[in-house]
Every structure is written in structure tokens, then in C-alpha cells.
Amino acid sequence: MDNNNHETTRPTSQQDRRAAGLAVLEKLDQSGDRAALRTLLADMAPDFADLTVEVAYGDFWARPGLDLAQRELVTVAALCAMGRDRQLAGHIKSALAAGIDRTQIVEVLMQMAVYAGWPAAVNGLLAAKEVFAAHPGPTADGHHTFHVGTTRVTVVSDGHAYLPAAMFGGGIGEQQVAELLRGRGLPTDRVRISLNGLVLEHDDRLIVVDPGSGPPESAYAHGLAQPTQGRFLTHFLAAGFDPADVDLVLVQHGHQDHWGGLLTADGSLAFPHAQVGISEAEYLHWRDVGDFGKAQVPDDVAEAARAVGRELTAAIADRVSWLVDGKEVVPGLTAVAAPGHTCGHTALRLDDGGETLLIGGEFAHHEVIQLAEPDSYVVVDADNQQSRQSRRTLLHQAATNGWLVHAYHFSWPGLGKLVPRGDGWQLRPVAFS
Ligand SMILES: [Zn+2]
Numbered sequence: 567m568d569n570n571n572h573e574t575t576r577p578t579s580q581q582d583r584r585a586a587g588l589a590v591l592e593k594l595d596q597s598g599d600r601a602a603l604r605t606l607l608a609d610m611a612p613d614f615a616d617l618t619v620e621v622a623y624g625d626f627w628a629r630p631g632l633d634l635a636q637r638e639l640v641t642v643a644a645l646c647a648m649g650r651d652r653q654l655a656g657h658i659k660s661a662l663a664a665g666i667d668r669t670q671i672v673e674v675l676m677q678m679a680v681y682a683g684w685p686a687a688v689n690g691l692l693a694a695k696e697v698f699a700a701h702p703g704p705t706a707d708g709h710h711t712f713h714v715g716t717t718r719v720t721v722v723s724d725g726h727a728y729l730p731a732a733m734f735g736g737g738i739g740e741q742q743v744a745e746l747l748r749g750r751g752l753p754t755d756r757v758r759i760s761l762n763g764l765v766l767e768h769d770d771r772l773i774v775v776d777p778g779s780g781p782p783e784s785a786y787a788h789g790l791a792q793p794t795q796g797r798f799l800t801h802f803l804a805a806g807f808d809p810a811d812v813d814l815v816l817v818q819h820g821h822q823d824h825w826g827g828l829l830t831a832d833g834s835l836a837f838p839h840a841q842v843g844i845s846e847a848e849y850l851h852w853r854d855v856g857d858f859g860k861a862q863v864p865d866d867v868a869e870a871a872r873a874v875g876r877e878l879t880a881a882i883a884d885r886v887s888w889l890v891d892g893k894e895v896v897p898g899l900t901a902v903a904a905p906g907h908t909c910g911h912t913a914l915r916l917d918d919g920g921e922t923l924l925i926g927g928e929f930a931h932h933e934v935i936q937l938a939e940p941d942s943y944v945v946v947d948a949d950n951q952q953s954r955q956s957r958r959t960l961l962h963q964a965a966t967n968g969w970l971v972h973a974y975h976f977s978w979p980g981l982g983k984l985v986p987r988g989d990g991w992q993l994r995p996v997a998f999s
Pocket residue numbers: 821823824928974975
């Protein structure tokens with residue numbers, strides 16, 4: 567039974583509620599749930615099947631003031647308590663589709679250990695595990711909207727990933743990385759990075775910047791993405807956007823976690839009517855070379871990145887145009903060369919109504935490490951001397967001019983202003999809720 571299409575009417579009177587509840591029961595009947603219970607209990611408790619269905623589903627589904635997501639969560643709890651695995655899996659799927667994230671579902675199922683007993687909770691968690699494997703669903707970091715002048719900017723999460731802390735030790739050593747992380751109360755063995763794509767409603771155009779890792783099926787196939795990535799499209803849709811409306815996709819650099827989302831799982835273009843902007847150096851690099859420059863990268867990772875590069879450059883060949891340093895992409899949105907992480911890595915500057923947003927891309931990776939120590943670098947930088955120079959230049963400009971800064975991998979939603987501190991800077995994150 568699939569409840570994605572239930573209407574979210576809000577009946578007010580007792581009678582309306584009953585009618586709406588009965589309509590839901592009709593649908594449940596079609597699934598055979600109540601009929602099956604009736605047959606099972608016909609000889610000993612004939613009324614119980616009706617009561618179970620009405621109390622566990624019907625009444626909740628008809629309650630005023632509950633939105634679809636809340637109804638789904640209640641139903642997940644009820645089905646877990648009842649041990650009805652098949653329906654439970656269906657409603658976990660529906661809850662994900664209604665915008666409930668995995669953490670909330672897992673939390674509710676764990677709580678059912680108290681209300682329905684340990685076996686019911688274990689059963690429910692195992693059902694959820696299977697559903698999650700097939701349906702990534704949204705994360706708690708869905709989307710966040712703000713304005714720069716008249717431009718409406720939405721940060722759209724592709725999820726997050728964990729990297730070994732040692733990766734961040736270029737130039738400063740692992741010890742120093744651990745100290746910086748510890749100083750902010752973070753784990754010292756691994757670093758959680760966010761993946762923050764952007765949607766700009768600017769100059770009468772819908773513009774996407776870095777559409778994420780791509781759908782899990784293809785992202786994982788290359789072995790480059792983690793199961794916590796690949797949510798860009800889910801959150802993009804949840805934010806109310808339509809891929810068919812996108813006019814322009816800008817790619818800041820050609821690593822899969824930034825441009826895998828150009829394609830859908832079946833290999834077609836995710837934004838079918840969009841032109842794609844990328845720097846010429848970056849495009850040609852991933853089309854013709856595809857290596858990691860001076861960085862040391864394991865062979866299988868390098869080969870996977872080359873495959874992704876070939877596939878994506880071919881897919882956009884008929885619609886690509888170049889981001890050129892210092893030139894406007896559209897009025898008010900300027901490309902700024904920021905090479906180093908990759909050879910053609912490009913930042914963007916949005917100027918609107920006297921406000922400026924620096925869209926730094928991967929000019930810095932984690933705010934706690936590389937703002938405090940701008941001369942440190944991640945070991946996958948193609949040219950770490952160049953990346954450090956690009957980072958310092960942009961950070962200095964942004965801090966001096968009081969620009970708002972966005973970085974793809976800073977902690978969700980990746981936004982803040984810079985405050986000078988020691989030889990570096992500190993991010994003063996925006997308050998977003
Ligand atoms: Zn990245």
C-alpha cells in the first residue's frame with residue numbers, strides 16, 4: 567500500500583473526521599490488511615480487527631492539524647508496534663518521500679522498544695535498514711534559503727561524507743589537525759564534511775551551482791561516493807524546484823561529489839534544458855587527462871575519476887560554455903579563477919543590491935582547519951602551492967570587504983563571514999534557524 571497520494575485535507579467536525587477516516591479504511595481494505603486480520607480473528611475476536619485498524623491508522627490519518635509527514639511517522643510507529651513488516655516498509659518509504667529524514671525514523675523505531683517491546687523495535691529497525699538501502703531519502707540538512715540583494719539563494723544539501731583526518735594534514739601535520747579539531751570539540755580521527763550545492767534565482771534565470779554527487783546508483787557504482795551522499799535531487803525537488811526549469815548549471819570543478827549530479831541514474835541529463843558552464847581548463851583536463859596532478863591518489867580512485875570525467879564531459883559536450891576569470895557569466899555573477907585544488911577550479915562572485923556572496927567552491931575544505939591554517943592543504947589538491955595561494959587571496963578579499971562566504975564543504979549550510987584571527991581567519995557562521 568502506497569500512501570504518497572493521500573490527501574492532506576484537514577476535517578474539522580467529528581463527522582468529517584469519521585468520514586475521512588472511513589475513506590482511509592477503504593484504502594486499507596484494498597490492501598487486504600483489515601480483511602486479513604478479520605479472517606485471522608473471526609472466531610475469537612471479530613470486532614478487534616476493525617478496532618485495530620481504526621485506532622492504529624484511521625483515526626490518526628483523519629486527525630486535523632497533522633500534516634502528511636506527521637501522519638506517516640505515527641503510522642510507522644503503529645505498524646512497528648503491530649509487527650506488520652510489509653506495511654511498515656511501505657510506510658517507511660512514504661515517510662521518506664514526505665520529507666521525514668532517516669534519523670527521525672530510526673529514533674521513533676528505537677522508542678518503540680519502550681512502548682511495544684524490544685522485539686518490535688528490532689523488527690522495525692531491520693525493516694527500515696532494508697528500505698534505506700534502496701531509498702536514500704532526505705537528510706536533516708535539506709535546503710536553506712536566504713537573499714543576496716534581490717537574488718534568492720537556496721543551499722541544497724547533497725548530504726555529507728567522512729574523510730580521514732590525516733587527509734587534512736598537508737603542510738601542518740596530523741598532530742596540528744587533531745589539535746584544531748579537539749579545540750572545537752570535534753572527533754580527531756575523521757572529519758565530517760558537508761556537501762552544499764546552490765540554487766540561484768537570479769536575472770530571471772534558475773541557476774544551479776555544483777549539483778552534487780549524482781544519484782546513489784551511479785555515484786556508488788564508481789566507488790567514489792559514500793552512502794550519505796547523493797541527495798541533491800531529492801532536496802532540490804523538496805525545495806519546490808523542477809529540474810526542467812533550470813537554465814544554467816555551473817560546475818566549479820570536476821570531482822564527482824560536485825558534478826556527478828549532472829546525470830540521472832540512467833545516464834540522461836538531470837537538467838535537460840540547462841546549459842553547463844565550467845572553465846575550459848577544467849573541462850579539457852577531465853576530457854583528455856583526468857589525473858590528480860601532483861597529488862598522490864590510489865590507482866582505483868584515479869581510474870574511477872577518469873571514467874566519471876570522460877562520461878560527464880561527453881554528456882555535456884553539446885551544451886558547455888566556458889567560465890572565464892573576471893568575466894560575468896550572467897549580469898552580477900562573475901567567474902573568479904581559483905586554481906590549485908584542480909587545475910581549472912573556479913570560484914564565483916554574486917553581486918546584487920550592494921551585497922556580495924563569494925561562492926568559493928573547494929577553495930577551502932573545512933572551516934575549522936583551513937581558515938585557522940590557510941597554508942595547510944588536503945592531500946588531493948592537484949597543486950597545493952597554487953591552492954594555498956588561491957585560498958589566501960580569496961579569504962583576504964572576502965574578509966576585507968565583509969563578503970558573505972559560501973564553501974561547498976563547510977559545515978551545513980556552508981555560510982558565514984570571516985573574522986581575522988592570528989595568521990588566519992575564523993568563520994562566523996550564519997544563523998539559519
Ligand atoms: Zn569536493
